[in-house]
Amino acid sequence: MNEHAVVIAGGGPAGMMLAAELALAKVDVAVVERRPNHVLVGSRAGGFHSRTIEVLDQRGVADRFLAEGQVAQAATFGTTVLDMSDFPTRHPYSLGIWQNRIERIMAAWIAELPVRIYYGCEVSGCAQDGAGVEVERSDGQSLRAAYLVGCDGGRSVIRKAAGIEFPGWDPTRSNLIAEVETTDEPPKGIRHDATGVHALHTMEDGRTVRVIVTEQQIGPASEPTLRDLSEALVAVYGTDFGIHNPTWISRFTDMTRQAATYRAGRVLLAGDSAHVHYPAGGQGLSLGVQDAVNLGWKLAQVVNGTSPESLLDTYHDERHPVAARALQHTMAQAALQRRDERIQALVDVVSELAAMDEPRKRLAGIISGLDIHYDLGEGHPLLGRRMPDLDLVTADGPLRVFELLHDAKPLLLNLGEAGDFDITPWADRVQMIDAEYGGAWELPVLGAVRAPTAVVIRPDGYVAWVGDRTHLGLPEALSVWFGPPAAA
Numbered sequence: 360m361n362e363h364a365v366v367i368a369g370g371g372p373a374g375m376m377l378a379a380e381l382a383l384a385k386v387d388v389a390v391v392e393r394r395p396n397h398v399l400v401g402s403r404a405g406g407f408h409s410r411t412i413e414v415l416d417q418r419g420v421a422d423r424f425l426a427e428g429q430v431a432q433a434a435t436f437g438t439t440v441l442d443m444s445d446f447p448t449r450h451p452y453s454l455g456i457w458q459n460r461i462e463r464i465m466a467a468w469i470a471e472l473p474v475r476i477y478y479g480c481e482v483s484g485c486a487q488d489g490a491g492v493e494v495e496r497s498d499g500q501s502l503r504a505a506y507l508v509g510c511d512g513g514r515s516v517i518r519k520a521a522g523i524e525f526p527g528w529d530p531t532r533s534n535l536i537a538e539v540e541t542t543d544e545p546p547k548g549i550r551h552d553a554t555g556v557h558a559l560h561t562m563e564d565g566r567t568v569r570v571i572v573t574e575q576q577i578g579p580a581s582e583p584t585l586r587d588l589s590e591a592l593v594a595v596y597g598t599d600f601g602i603h604n605p606t607w608i609s610r611f612t613d614m615t616r617q618a619a620t621y622r623a624g625r626v627l628l629a630g631d632s633a634h635v636h637y638p639a640g641g642q643g644l645s646l647g648v649q650d651a652v653n654l655g656w657k658l659a660q661v662v663n664g665t666s667p668e669s670l671l672d673t674y675h676d677e678r679h680p681v682a683a684r685a686l687q688h689t690m691a692q693a694a695l696q697r698r699d700e701r702i703q704a705l706v707d708v709v710s711e712l713a714a715m716d717e718p719r720k721r722l723a724g725i726i727s728g729l730d731i732h733y734d735l736g737e738g739h740p741l742l743g744r745r746m747p748d749l750d751l752v753t754a755d756g757p758l759r760v761f762e763l764l765h766d767a768k769p770l771l772l773n774l775g776e777a778g779d780f781d782i783t784p785w786a787d788r789v790q791m792i793d794a795e796y797g798g799a800w801e802l803p804v805l806g807a808v809r810a811p812t813a814v815v816i817r818p819d820g821y822v823a824w825v826g827d828r829t830h831l832g833l834p835e836a837l838s839v840w841f842g843p844p845a846a847a
């Protein structure tokens with residue numbers, strides 16, 4: 360039986376991101392993926408949002424994705440477009456890039472890291488004891504791990520095996536999504552009617568049409584067929600445009616559910632296994648990647664013996680509310696995508712409000728993920744919020760804050776008098792940099808905040824402690840987040 364410190368079930372975006380985070384922290388990690396390789400049949404998600412680009416930038420890989428996608432300086436709420444070009448970030452935009460490309464780029468990245476991947480291997484269950492988890496495979500073999508993370512999508516076997524409840528709302532509508540060829544030229548673009556949203560787009564090859572069509576009734580759980588797609592198109596467009604040669608047909612619904620807990624002992628959940636919702640607003644993949652970045656360093660510290668197991672509970676405490684709010688917003692957005700006269704009236708009201716500065720920033724802040732605020736207690740507005748990617752001047756020359764996070768190591772950034780801090784008891788875990796920054800401090804949605812004299816930045820890029828001309832609370836914050844001080 361093979362043993363690893365951490366086994367991740369599922370090598371989709373959440374699983375791959377988590378594997379990268381753990382490998383960067385030198386944890387022995389293995390991914391068990393059902394598919395024979397990383398290739399994803401069908402384009403699936405259409406991209407990700409600003410904060411996700413930022414977290415990839417924190418690891419030095421954002422350019423790989425930006426090079427293959429198209430940026431749009433806007434987020435969409437329902438059908439209302441929200442300008443976000445004035446957000447104070449290096450990436451004030453969403454990135455349009457198909458999920459199969461995202462996964463190809465991620466797979467190439469983790470291939471550069473010490474990650475073991477078992478492709479063509481399905482996880483069928485798990486059983487945990489006080490010392491670890493037995494991960495069962497459908498081929499009868501098993502793996503052993505200190506921790507298991509279920510990143511195995513909305514129908515997660517791991518979530519069920521761990522007995523984690525998945526409360527929420529049953530589907531009220533379903534969509535077919537497909538890539539096909541057509542005999543007749545279909546009208547391109549998005550259409551809304553009383554059943555929901557429909558969209559037809561030509562893919563890059565100029566031949567394949569990506570179809571999204573809302574079904575008249577909720578479709579069955581079985582795999583959809585070309586005939587189902589034809590009937591759904593005829594009901595909306597009066598013709599099926601002579602669809603043929605499907606390379607991918609799938610069904611998704613507006614089922615909205617969230618795991619009651621993200622952790623049951625040595626089993627954790629991340630990504631769609633922890634939350635599912637209608638893809639209105641395109642947030643699922645972004646949420647999963649950010650779950651992984653929140654969990655990765657914490658799990659690494661627990662596995663490496665730096666921090667107590669209780670650190671893992673902060674993963675649920677921080678990420679559960681973020682997804683709960685996203686679920687609420689996607690339900691609202693899905694409602695706004697249905698179009699009869701009454702809903703149209705609501706869309707008009709939302710659009711009117713969203714044209715005002717504060718509501719626009721608030722909604723765009725939520726969709727982009729730039730407004731995330733983990734509850735780390737009272738204090739400076741930066742506490743629990745994302746650290747801006749400032750242009751610093753250091754003894755080694757100019758540096759961006761995000762460049763200092765490439766290795767996923769925590770950082771004490773001293774912007775006051777050089778040499779003002781001594782963190783010797785944490786020096787094996789926490790980097791310390793003296794730097795100068797003379798620019799403005801502005802946070803998305805919140806606006807200007809007063810300049811701190813020092814900050815402690817967690818590996819996920821969130822601020823864990825703010826020095827406001829004092830060192831008060833610093834040893835406590837370092838102990839809470841990065842383990843007790845080393846003995847002298």
Ligand SMILES: Cc1cc2nc3c(=O)[nH]c(=O)nc-3n(C[C@H](O)[C@H](O)[C@H](O)COP(=O)(O)OP(=O)(O)OC[C@H]3O[C@@H](n4cnc5c(N)ncnc54)[C@H](O)[C@@H]3O)c2cc1C
Pocket residue numbers: 368369370371372373374391392393394403404405406407458480481482483510511512513516536611629630631632638640641642643644645646647
């Ligand atoms: C039409 C559509 C459009 C979307 N658009 C967007 C968008 O624009 N932006 C966005 O952020 N999100 C979007 N989403 C959502 C996004 O696709 C998902 O949220 C995202 O894929 C979740 O990633 P994940 O890694 O958690 O799960 P998944 O991508 O589902 O990955 C799970 C992985 O686990 C593997 N697996 C499953 N079961 C097992 C098992 N038992 N053993 C081993 N391996 C297993 C699977 O093969 C898969 O590789 C969209 C979704 C749809 C359907």
